[in-house]
Amino acid sequence: xxIGWYLAVSTIIFAIGAAGVLTxxxxxxxxxxxxxxxxxxxxxxxxxxxxxxxxxxxxxAIIVMVVAACEVTVGLGLIVAIHRRGLAVDADELSELxx
Numbered sequence: 541x542x543i544g545w546y547l548a549v550s551t552i553i554f555a556i557g558a559a560g561v562l563t564x565x566x567x568x569x570x571x572x573x574x575x576x577x578x579x580x581x582x583x584x585x586x587x588x589x590x591x592x593x594x595x596x597x598x599x600x601a602i603i604v605m606v607v608a609a610c611e612v613t614v615g616l617g618l619i620v621a622i623h624r625r626g627l628a629v630d631a632d633e634l635s636e637l638x639x
Contacts, residue, residue, distance in 0.1 A: 546587035554580035567629045571615045
């Protein structure tokens with residue numbers, strides 16, 4: 541299979557994630573769209589790694605997955621804590637710092 545197809549799918553997935561980050565207001569949906577963007581980047585890394593015949597891109601993709609898992613853990617913890625305090629999980633309302 542040609543690498544162009546992998547990169548086209550990766551670009552489409554990244555664009556969907558970027559559109560979600562820019563248009564959605566719910567913090568959970570924004571977090572999911574960020575993960576979608578990271579997975580699109582991982583697909584491109586693995587495609588380039590396969591094209592060049594070395595495993596560097598695959599190793600870097602695994603590292604990105606580990607960092608993304610940590611990001612989701614912290615992000616979901618914050619969202620659950622905010623929701624338990626009775627506050628809205630709206631990104632516009634969360635942008636203001638409260639003491």
